[in-house]
Amino acid sequence: MNLVSEMCDGVLIITAHEDRINAAGAVQFKDRMRELTQNATSRVLLNLEHVNFVDSSGLGAIVGSLKQMPQNATLELAALTPAVEKVFRLTRMDSVFAVHTDTATAIGEDRQAG
Amino acid sequence: MINRQSDIHDETLLHLHFASDPESVGGAVERTMTAFAALQLSDDDQSTTELVLVEAINNIVEHAYQERPDGPIELLLIRSRSRIRCGLTDKGVPMPEGKPPAPTHHNLDCAITDLPEGGFGWNIIRELGQNVKYYRQNGENHLSFDLHFSDLATGDLHLPRHL
Numbered sequence: 001m002n003l004v005s006e007m008c009d010g011v012l013i014i015t016a017h018e019d020r021i022n023a024a025g026a027v028q029f030k031d032r033m034r035e036l037t038q039n040a041t042s043r044v045l046l047n048l049e050h051v052n053f054v055d056s057s058g059l060g061a062i063v064g065s066l067k068q069m070p071q072n073a074t075l076e077l078a079a080l081t082p083a084v085e086k087v088f089r090l091t092r093m094d095s096v097f098a099v100h101t102d103t104a105t106a107i108g109e110d111r112q113a114g
Numbered sequence: 115m116i117n118r119q120s121d122i123h124d125e126t127l128l129h130l131h132f133a134s135d136p137e138s139v140g141g142a143v144e145r146t147m148t149a150f151a152a153l154q155l156s157d158d159d160q161s162t163t164e165l166v167l168v169e170a171i172n173n174i175v176e177h178a179y180q181e182r183p184d185g186p187i188e189l190l191l192i193r194s195r196s197r198i199r200c201g202l203t204d205k206g207v208p209m210p211e212g213k214p215p216a217p218t219h220h221n222l223d224c225a226i227t228d229l230p231e232g233g234f235g236w237n238i239i240r241e242l243g244q245n246v247k248y249y250r251q252n253g254e255n256h257l258s259f260d261l262h263f264s265d266l267a268t269g270d271l272h273l274p275r276h277l
Binding site: 022023024053055056057059060061063064066067069082083086087090091092093095096 | 136140157158161162164165168169172175176220222226227229230231232234235237238241242
């Protein structure tokens with residue numbers, strides 16, 4: 001599971017370099033997310049621009065990643081491709097996460113707010 | 115064996131037999147999407163098809179075969195006018211109470227730690243598929259559902275009958 005993290009203006013951006021997050025990789029995804037976010041103290045942004053397919057297991061792993069975030073840290077999403085956006089909409093999980101058009105917009109919002 | 119319907123407009127789009135291990139399932143999904151690509155559906159319809167099929171097959175792998183890798187799965191796709199009828203057969207354990215799980219309405223207005231991490235699959239199948247049917251016969255699970263595509267109504271099919 002190729003997840004790459006970088007700090008950008010105080011936001012921890014995790015980019016998924018995977019075409020699919022599905023049943024085959026769900027456990028690995030959640031484990032890797034735990035490693036990357038265990039010391040997070042504020043905003044974490046999961047960049048899904050390269051992900052073209054998420055099934056219900058992959059969705060469960062993304063929700064699981066939110067649930068395992070340390071206190072005071074939040075998990076937000078950016079750059080959902082159409083098929084991925086559809087899964088979040090169908091399951092109403094788009095109401096649980098802050099979803100941003102892209103990472104630049106997400107970071108910009110933080111600048112304006114703070 | 116999946117029951118074939120007897121409409122003169124019916125045309126077999128794809129008929130696959132594969133095992134319940136991840137590699138075979140992945141290969142079957144890939145071949146299915148190649149067959150659908152020939153129908154020149156919109157990207158939206160194409161992703162809908164993939165999602166419903168993946169959820170239905172994942173249910174077989176996880177629940178009917180309980181992750182056993184050697185369970186036989188049969189997939190039959192029949193085109194009938196503007197719809198594709200999808201049939202899946204397996205020899206795993208029956209669905210609880212002999213029917214697919216009832217639709218669940220997750221309450222998402224809860225503490226983050228109480229959010230559901232599963233149980234989405236059947237909601238997705240019901241949301242995107244029509245005419246969902248399930249029965250158990252001779253030790254086999256038979257699941258079928260329709261996918262309707264407006265683009266299919268006029269399109270011609272030039273596919274080999276058995277890929």
